[in-house]
Every structure is written in C-alpha cells, then in structure tokens.
Amino acid sequence: MNRTTLSLAGTVVALAVVTGAAVLTAPQAGRADTPAPAARKPVERSTLACPAPTSSDYGSTTYTVFTPETGTEGASRRGTAQLAPAAQGGDGGDEGARGTPEAFVELLKPGNPVVKESSKADTPALVGTADGILAPGFSAQLTTVVDAGPGRGLLGTACQAPDTEFWFPGVSTGKDRQDYVHLTNPDDDAAVVDLELYDAKGLLETPAGDNITVPARSTTAVLLSTLTGDPTQNLTLHAVARSGRIGAAVQAADRELGSDWLPASADPAATAMLPGIPKDAGAVRLVLHATGREDVDLALRVSTPSGTITPAGHESVRVRGGTTTAVDLGDIAQDEVGSLMLRPAEKGATAPFTASIRVVRGAGDRQESAFVAAADPVGGRAVSPDNRREGSALFLTAPEKGAKVRITSSPVGGGKAVSETVTVKGGTTLDTPLPQPPSGKGAFAVTLEPVSGGPVYAVRMLAPPSNSIQRFTLQTLSDDRGTVSVPRAEQDLSVLTAG
Numbered sequence: 001m002n003r004t005t006l007s008l009a010g011t012v013v014a015l016a017v018v019t020g021a022a023v024l025t026a027p028q029a030g031r032a033d034t035p036a037p038a039a040r041k042p043v044e045r046s047t048l049a050c051p052a053p054t055s056s057d058y059g060s061t062t063y064t065v066f067t068p069e070t071g072t073e074g075a076s077r078r079g080t081a082q083l084a085p086a087a088q089g090g091d092g093g094d095e096g097a098r099g100t101p102e103a104f105v106e107l108l109k110p111g112n113p114v115v116k117e118s119s120k121a122d123t124p125a126l127v128g129t130a131d132g133i134l135a136p137g138f139s140a141q142l143t144t145v146v147d148a149g150p151g152r153g154l155l156g157t158a159c160q161a162p163d164t165e166f167w168f169p170g171v172s173t174g175k176d177r178q179d180y181v182h183l184t185n186p187d188d189d190a191a192v193v194d195l196e197l198y199d200a201k202g203l204l205e206t207p208a209g210d211n212i213t214v215p216a217r218s219t220t221a222v223l224l225s226t227l228t229g230d231p232t233q234n235l236t237l238h239a240v241a242r243s244g245r246i247g248a249a250v251q252a253a254d255r256e257l258g259s260d261w262l263p264a265s266a267d268p269a270a271t272a273m274l275p276g277i278p279k280d281a282g283a284v285r286l287v288l289h290a291t292g293r294e295d296v297d298l299a300l301r302v303s304t305p306s307g308t309i310t311p312a313g314h315e316s317v318r319v320r321g322g323t324t325t326a327v328d329l330g331d332i333a334q335d336e337v338g339s340l341m342l343r344p345a346e347k348g349a350t351a352p353f354t355a356s357i358r359v360v361r362g363a364g365d366r367q368e369s370a371f372v373a374a375a376d377p378v379g380g381r382a383v384s385p386d387n388r389r390e391g392s393a394l395f396l397t398a399p400e401k402g403a404k405v406r407i408t409s410s411p412v413g414g415g416k417a418v419s420e421t422v423t424v425k426g427g428t429t430l431d432t433p434l435p436q437p438p439s440g441k442g443a444f445a446v447t448l449e450p451v452s453g454g455p456v457y458a459v460r461m462l463a464p465p466s467n468s469i470q471r472f473t474l475q476t477l478s479d480d481r482g483t484v485s486v487p488r489a490e491q492d493l494s495v496l497t498a499g
Helices: 006-020 092-098
Strands: 039-042 045-050 060-065 081-085 106-109 114-117 125-132 139-146 152-159 165-171 177-185 191-199 212-214 218-223 235-243 247-254 256-262 274-277 282-290 295-303 308-309 316-319 324-332 337-345 352-362 368-373 384-386 392-398 403-411 418-424 428-432 443-453 457-464 473-476 483-486
Touching: 045 139, 045 165, 045 177, 045 247, 060 081, 060 106, 081 384, 092 191, 092 316, 106 114, 114 337, 125 165, 139 316, 139 384, 152 368, 152 392, 152 473, 165 177, 165 247, 165 368, 177 191, 177 212, 212 218, 274 352, 274 368, 274 392, 274 457, 274 473, 282 295, 282 316, 324 337, 337 352, 368 473, 384 457, 384 473, 392 418, 418 428
Parallel strands: 152 256, 256 368
Antiparallel strands: 039 483, 045 125, 060 114, 060 139, 081 106, 081 125, 139 152, 165 235, 177 218, 177 247, 191 212, 191 235, 247 256, 274 337, 282 324, 282 352, 295 308, 295 316, 295 337, 352 368, 384 443, 392 428, 392 457, 403 418, 403 443, 457 473
16 A cells, blocks of 8 residues: 655644644754654544445344554543445445434444444445544454355455555456455545556556546445456456545455455565465465566565475565566465565565465365455554454464564453463464453454564454354454654744745
C-alpha cells in the first residue's frame, strides 16, 4: 500500500485532523538548526473499510470490533466507534449526503471486544469510524464460514485503513477460480480507481479496468475474469485510486481448494517477509511481481523453530522487471512452522517487488487454502480482534535478533484480560499458544506489544476443530496505527494565511 506524500501545509492539516491540535516549531535565533525529535501521539480519529462478506446462502459471518485498552494516554477520555453499512451497487452518493447510516455494530469502551453475527447473503460492506479514546488501535475482523458451494470454506480478513494503492500478487482469472476485488469507499466523495493485471510477460490490456467510479460511502465488486479474455493463473493485481481513497481486498474462490481473502501485500521493497506457514502445509505456492523495470534476483530462506535454513531446490528465484513469476514450493514447511524470507541475491540490490503465498492443508476433497502476503512488522502494537479458545494459534518470527513480545487476551463480554511475555530467538519462528482469559464468552481479542529486541512479524491462524474439511484462515498482524509522529513545536504556525 502506498503512503501518500503531503505538502507542508497538507501535513499540518492532516496531523491536526488525526491527532488533534499540532503546533510546529521554527528554530530560535542562535540555536543549532537541528529539528527536535518527533513525539508519538495517539490518533484522535480512525477509519476502516470492510468488504461485503459473502453472497452465499450457506454463509454466516462473525464481526468482531476492538480497541486496545493500553496506549491511549493523552487521547480524549470519551469516544465513539461503530461499523455502519456502505451502500451497495453505486447508490452511495445519496447515502453519503444523508449522513452516516444506522450502526451495524457499536463499540462502547476500550479493552472490551464486541461481536455480532450475520447469516444474511446480502450483508453489505461496512465503514468503520472511531474517535477519541476508541480511535487508537481501532480494529475489526470478518470471519465467515461457507458450508457448501464453490466458495465453501473459512474466510477471514481484517478491515483496512483506506489508502490509494494496493498490490495483490497471486490473483487468478483461471477457470478453476472466481476472484473478486472489493473496492470500498468510506468517504463522502466519489473515488476513481484503475485496475491493472500483470502476467509472466508483463502488463495485460484491461480497458474495462480503467476509470472505475466508486461512489461515496459505497462498495463495488469487480470479477477479475471480466477484465481480460484469456483465463490465466498466477497474476498480480494493481489497484490505484486516481482520486479519493479506498479499501481493497480480493475474495478468491477455488473449486477444489475452497475460498479465502487474499490480502494486499506490504509496499514494494527490496526484501520481504511472509510469515506463518503451518507445519502441516501440504503445498505452498509463491507468487512474486517485480514492480519496477529492473530484474529481481532473490535468495529464499525459511525461518523455523530451530533456525534459518535454505530450502533444497529453491535456493533462489529471478523475476523479470514488470512481470509476475510463480514458484511451487511443495511441502516446504516439512512438519515445522515456518516463515519465508526473501532477500536480494546480490548485496546492495534495491529492485522492488511484492509477494504472496497460497498455503494448502488437507488432502483430496478435504483440502482448504489460505493466503499470506508480504507483511510489515508488528511495530509498536498489533491487534487480532477475533480468536477462539479452540483452533487459534500464533506464529511469531524474529528474522534478525531475538525479541520479547507481550501478548494480552481480552475476552468478549467483559472480564479480566490476561497477559504473558514470550521470547522469540533471532532467526527463528515460534508457534505459541494464546493466553486464555479466565472468563468471558469464549472468543477474545489479542494485542501484541514488542517489549525489547529486533523487529517481529506475526500471523494468527484460526482453524476450528473439524472432522471433515481442514478449514483455516491466516491473518498477518502489523502495526495498528494507534499513534502518529507529531513534530515538536514552540511557534504556532496555524495563524499563517496565504499571501
């Protein structure tokens, strides 16, 4: 996802909107011209975009909304938070003009996750908004079970902070897949989006993907196979908002391997971490896309509980500039949880790329698949709103040096939260059980906070016990954006006016 650069004037306004009043400092006479270090402040408002869960008559969805109780010092002690419907089918303009629709689910206080169930096939996309004490770390999760049909399976996705650019390596227009990209506009003005597809030869012609208008507070779902005439597996989707901002997520349904959400990759970079390969993964497919003109040569490594190894037969991979490459890695996990680490084969190389993996568990007609995209680290704090007493697992990877991570579980329905601190050795992946709250209604939210050491990457796997299909879903856990960097200030520039 892209981090849009703002002008100085825009930055002042943006910080004021997100964090409250922010005052900049001009250097005083006689002082060294060195900027004061920025302070981290809790955000005052948060926005999320949640796709429509499923159109299946056999599906049911659990929505879990949560704001951590920690890390809200300095924020307003009051606040509101809710998920409300976005309009369907391009009717969002009038809806936006009328104001915010009635809340679908409301969050009342930090540290107390709220759950709502829906089994309606026409449950709409939702827009999440939070302010005051409920804004820092405001998170929402959709977990859907589809019992039958081509989209059967367990699907999970986190609602997103809206942005202007998304990369999805691993999409398909093949005959065995139905991939829809869901574009959700949480704002009161229309957004205009371009969709591009790349295969092994480069950019495809997709005129139907240009200038897609997503009306205010509305959602649009586009079937990717309608953008190109030739069925093709192993594509990369690039979604760019020409104007406005959106949330974007891909729902991938496979006839044989079930369905799940394919999340957007982290911003293109010269390195990538794809954490969270379960130990019983029977097949792993890696899809890479070189986003620039330069070819990308990568070394593959796998972080396991016992250390970092080079997978035999898959030591390296090359991706030509502007193209997409797929590599079947087989059972690369080899009965151990693992994380895939991608680094330049030559020291100092900086060519950017994106990546994702499809993970398959089970055998025969009991197989199920899930996706992991290149992830950002946990950062200051990360949140997983929806976890269960049975079937939840947490995978933590410290690719460089060891780290300590505090894990806090907060039960749905109230009750005392419980915390524990775990140590992840450098270069390893840890499969750790989640702390179980002593009370509550069974489900619970999890907060991760690095205590010391190097960067940590995290994946939560949800795999409820089953006697049939190996249902599971994987979600990476990255920084919850609960705080923002604000320049320290002494001179108020807010009185300046344009000349």
